[in-house]
Amino acid sequence: MARQENSSTFEKKILSLKARIRYLIHRYEALTFIAALVVSYTFMEIAVLAIMMDYLTNALEVQNQRIAAIVTNLQDALSSLFFVVVSLISQTYTGSFTMITFCAAASIEGLMLLWTSTSPSAFGAVFAAIVFLGIGKSGQKLSENFLEYQLEEKMKTKKQGEEDGSTQDRNERSLGHTIFINIWLFAPLVVGYIITICLVFIFYDVTLEDLFRFAALLMGATNLLFLIGSLGYSRQELPVESDLSKIHRIFSTALGKLSSKYPTSPNSYYWKGYKQQHTYSRGEGVRLLPRVPRLFRWLDKAAIIKEEEEEKEDSRHDRESLETQERKKKICTVKDVRDVKSLVHMIYLGLTIFPYSLLMASGNTFFVAQASALTPVMNKKGNDISILFLIKAVATDMSNFTCFLISLAFRNKQKPRVTYVMFERKAATITRIGFGITCAVICGFIAWQVEIRRLSSKVDTTVALVPQFLLLGVTQGLVDGGLERLFDDHVAKSLSSFEDSFSELVVGGGKLLIIPSVLIFSGWIKETIDTSHLDRYYLMLAIMNAVLLLAFAYYSVTYAYKEVCPEDEKVTTEQRLDHAHQPDSENTYQENTPPFP
Numbered sequence: 001m002a003r004q005e006n007s008s009t010f011e012k013k014i015l016s017l018k019a020r021i022r023y024l025i026h027r028y029e030a031l032t033f034i035a036a037l038v039v040s041y042t043f044m045e046i047a048v049l050a051i052m053m054d055y056l057t058n059a060l061e062v063q064n065q066r067i068a069a070i071v072t073n074l075q076d077a078l079s080s081l082f083f084v085v086v087s088l089i090s091q092t093y094t095g096s097f098t099m100i101t102f103c104a105a106a107s108i109e110g111l112m113l114l115w116t117s118t119s120p121s122a123f124g125a126v127f128a129a130i131v132f133l134g135i136g137k138s139g140q141k142l143s144e145n146f147l148e149y150q151l152e153e154k155m156k157t158k159k160q161g162e163e164d165g166s167t168q169d170r171n172e173r174s175l176g177h178t179i180f181i182n183i184w185l186f187a188p189l190v191v192g193y194i195i196t197i198c199l200v201f202i203f204y205d206v207t208l209e210d211l212f213r214f215a216a217l218l219m220g221a222t223n224l225l226f227l228i229g230s231l232g233y234s235r236q237e238l239p240v241e242s243d244l245s246k247i248h249r250i251f252s253t254a255l256g257k258l259s260s261k262y263p264t265s266p267n268s269y270y271w272k273g274y275k276q277q278h279t280y281s282r283g284e285g286v287r288l289l290p291r292v293p294r295l296f297r298w299l300d301k302a303a304i305i306k307e308e309e310e311e312k313e314d315s316r317h318d319r320e321s322l323e324t325q326e327r328k329k330k331i332c333t334v335k336d337v338r339d340v341k342s343l344v345h346m347i348y349l350g351l352t353i354f355p356y357s358l359l360m361a362s363g364n365t366f367f368v369a370q371a372s373a374l375t376p377v378m379n380k381k382g383n384d385i386s387i388l389f390l391i392k393a394v395a396t397d398m399s400n401f402t403c404f405l406i407s408l409a410f411r412n413k414q415k416p417r418v419t420y421v422m423f424e425r426k427a428a429t430i431t432r433i434g435f436g437i438t439c440a441v442i443c444g445f446i447a448w449q450v451e452i453r454r455l456s457s458k459v460d461t462t463v464a465l466v467p468q469f470l471l472l473g474v475t476q477g478l479v480d481g482g483l484e485r486l487f488d489d490h491v492a493k494s495l496s497s498f499e500d501s502f503s504e505l506v507v508g509g510g511k512l513l514i515i516p517s518v519l520i521f522s523g524w525i526k527e528t529i530d531t532s533h534l535d536r537y538y539l540m541l542a543i544m545n546a547v548l549l550l551a552f553a554y555y556s557v558t559y560a561y562k563e564v565c566p567e568d569e570k571v572t573t574e575q576r577l578d579h580a581h582q583p584d585s586e587n588t589y590q591e592n593t594p595p596f597p
Helices: 002-059 065-094 096-117 125-137 139-160 167-201 208-232 243-255 294-303 315-327 334-341 344-352 354-363 366-373 384-409 418-455 462-490 493-520 534-560 573-579
Strands: 279-282 285-288
Touching (some): 002 065, 002 096, 002 139, 002 167, 002 208, 002 366, 002 384, 065 125, 096 139, 125 139, 139 167, 139 493, 167 208, 167 384, 243 334, 243 493, 285 294, 285 334, 294 334, 334 493, 344 354, 344 493, 344 534, 354 366, 354 418, 354 462, 354 493, 354 534, 366 384, 366 418, 366 462, 366 534, 384 462, 418 462, 418 534
Antiparallel strands (some): 279 285
8 A cells, every 4th residue: 555655656756747847848948049059159169169279280281389379369369358348238239139149140150261261272261260250259158148047037937926935945945946047057068068079989080171060050050049039038128337337437537536635524425325334544534445455546536526625515506516427427426436446356366367367278279289299099080189178178067066066065054144154155265266276286287297298208199188188177167167256256246247257358368468478488389399398388387376376365365355345225314314413423434354555
């Protein structure tokens, strides 16, 4: 009898699961079209863009390693810079859908030009292809963000009907939604890896012409599916002002007031309906939190109204003139200034990890040159470069997924205060980035040793490169994901959409820096890999990462960990009336954190 009841219960669970799957397919079928586009981008990144250095050096007979490295990194840098431009346009004018379609079309054009360039008479087409692929690659992150946004919009409808219940039930449902979204985001990457594996190990006899043609057809088909699914997408609301526009407005306004003195009272700042709090005294003036290094303290001046001796008696006329000044971008609110100041610490942290971006740029160029000089043994056709980059990509995503699982393990842990939770998350994220840079140091030392052994003919197969590609992927997953998490925790929520642009600027800066590095270190990086001394270059990268790891640890623990962007609170009607009878000294909120030197 008990067995029959257990069997009946099991059958009910199976039927419930089947019904749930049908519901998900019906409800989220439009999202599969976005996911398909992400799949094609993943395939293009691993199977096409990863072999550009080898393609330029061998297939097109560009026998100058330095030129091939410059061109390859130029394509990567253009991709990062174009992403910032495309992201700005999508936020300000068009929305993500239009720009994703534009970037996908550019990718198709670039892949078709690569396909054309396989003909000896069409050599110049590859340089036009690099420009189009640089534009098209910027649509990959946009597509992933668009997929995440559509998933969250789908989940919102469901969440509205699940507000009832205990706090524990709501937390469990929120956890389930988080896991569900991450599975959706991870699935297209897995499919892209599977297609690459099939191409490398099953259809290993394909030529470069076949590869580029297949990639162009895949991108075209998935872009068509993306367009077909447009009727099922949720509409994105464009912000009133883009993040880059806000940052430019604050900087330009503050520059116009450099000669102004800091006020001695919080009343001389433009609060615009927010409480006069979160300030600190320095010298003879009052400054705004968060504290920033001396180079950016002048940003507070963008919110200064006027000198105290110039105050007018007619406060109503004063408010009207301030609103006019704000429209003319002559003054900014305290809240906007604070939001932009919260970004300063991330800029300094980004400068401390630029050797990491140099290592990542070297992975797309000189690591590939090493693989080209060794004997391929991983498959019959010799497509070992794609396999090595597949290993790197899997290591990157597994690092991100492992960090996500670790964060879930501590999600339900009870915390005494919200502030404690924030500091704990910051500490965990800083540790994650520090461990990632440590992996970068180890990767540089391993690449140094492998290159020494290759030059002495002690290493002759591409298997020797697996550890450094594996560590390169782990480094990317830890550092890039950590930067995104730290940006979320440290920077004001109003600038959250600037997160991806900031990451691309940090990494893209390293890709641009490697171009002058190739010219500066001409004694180490020569026309061919066998006449070069890449071992010295790798050793230099390892040492630079180790030194600036100490700088990152010092700055992040001393400043970024302690400083928090305060949340401004709006003034209620009652508080506004009480405020008129209180002295200025009661409105200044003093922090106990030590000031910057």
